[in-house]
Amino acid sequence: MAEFEYPQGFELIAGVDEVGRGPLVGAVVTAAVILDPNNPIDGLTDSKKLSEKKREKLAEEIKQKALAWSLGRAEPEEIDALNILQATMLAMQRAIKNLKIQPHFVLIDGNRIPQLAIPAQAVVKGDSLVAEISAASIIAKVSRDHEMEVLDKQYPQYEFAKHKGYPTKVHLAKLAEFGVLPQHRRSFSPVRKLLENE
Template sequence: MPGVKLTGEFVVSFRFEEEALSHGARRIAGVDEAGRGPLAGPVVAAAVIMHASAPITEVNDSKLLTAPVREALYTQIMERAASVGIGIVSSRIIDEINIYQATKLAMKQAIDAIEPPPDYLLIDGNMKLPVELPQMTIVKGDRLSFSVAAAGIVAKVTRDRLMMQFHDEYPQYGFDKHKGYATKSHREAILRHGPCPIHRAGFKGVKQPELPLFSSCDEEE
């Protein structure tokens, strides 16, 4: 089925899941990632199978939610989801295969971690995955599909927790605040201390931290 690109009002619902059900699918996994843009840390993906009979209020694009709300929703999703799979690809692998391929690898890991496996995928964005499953890509899917939004929350909270652990190991970079994104304070820390083992050596903001960067995520949390 071709990808979907919608304009207008964004409303998270089960309509994409219901469409897949109407075509015979039974285990529909929403797939999303967190951490494509940062200068440090892994990219994390999640695959989540949710049922319309177990809706959770406030589930939405993880970027629109505060950290406490994400944490609370993560707990509810993990309790109510039929299945959850998580994939994590390190900064070292990102440097070896590039962030695009690393993101696809993390998504595939997340899908492979679901048992029994899904029979249909709803994927945020426009990234087709190299798996032998029917799949639909949905631009802004984390603002339209409940399952995709739930996957985005799981991926984001999982990655944020990992970055807090890295902060304990490398406190001079402030990973507890910016989670590895290219904020001004992060780039200044790289200039002062040089990169650490979890920095993505191939990213411009690590190779040339003195250069101005423009990012939609260039704000500290």
Template sequence: MPEPDMFFFEEHYRLLGFQAIGGVDEVGRGPLAGPVVAACCIIREGVVLPEGVDDSKKLSRKKRRLIYDQLLEVEGVNYALGIVEAEEIDEINILQASHLAMRKAVKAMKVKPDYLLIDGLPVPGFEQDSRSIVKGDSRSVSIAAASILAKEFRDDLMIEYSKKYPEYGFEKHMGYGTKLHMEALKNCGPCPLHRRSFAPVRKAEDEFK
């Protein structure tokens, strides 16, 4: 099970009468390529979770994948995903795209949350009341679970994309601006997955012409 203090926010809002408390987090704000992905996760009261549920960034890839697979098997863990692709990120900017992905995830939930715990700063546009929690993915178990679900789903997407665009090595860096990725951008120019509103991609496109 996660550390007891990871349940503080969920228990607090249950005491206030809320039944379906959804943790919301997004991943993929920083990469140069690929979508931003958000997850909303409701953990039913009393459910036994895998050990080690925490901020996805704190977990090794192997450990995160193990917890992800276990979360998918736990009855009483309800979640949905929201995805915003690179083209739309370029149209509305990455902050708005992150917020949109979160709203999409919440809207897609089969079990509708009656209260939301949001990682980071406030996000507008939810029907439900919500509380934003700075570093929420290390302070709230439902946000932490959402961060793992979103991260692993996005990684799987980037691995699939790497089969179509093998020259970029997406399966190694998941679209982040590593040395390998920057060299591929310089040599090949951007592909349709790249975010042209991001300066390194725009620079590589201009130089590749």
């Protein structure tokens, strides 16, 4: 990991990241993780740089070794009502609130900070620079991928396990062929256009 200057004087630091801002279906999922300095985890990096197998293994290790971890989410209805940025901020607030130990400081991947009662800092490319954010990105990604696999079993014709809900050619073709599901985000352009044309 590249050098990152941690904020000084804070004991419990949580990392927060989100997965699923781009997909057309399902929740945006966030995770918050407070790592244990006495129980380090090797191989933490941006979840997108890891193979699925490695992510799954690390997710289990994080859950066992972290001082605290939690998930937060915003559902498709909330995304449609608020917009994806505001829904992501809400999901991040929920992840932090769900931690069984409240952190003294929060490091958030990206360039935006949700409204919080505790000090926080946004870190651009934080999932590659900050171990806590990497851990959160792994937990969030594994969790959301599992949700897509469950959805895939309910609606195999959409092939959600393959594209995880992102607007790939396959997903757009299936959407056109089979129509919009309750789990689709209605405010997202490809879905909205289909509904307008019905």
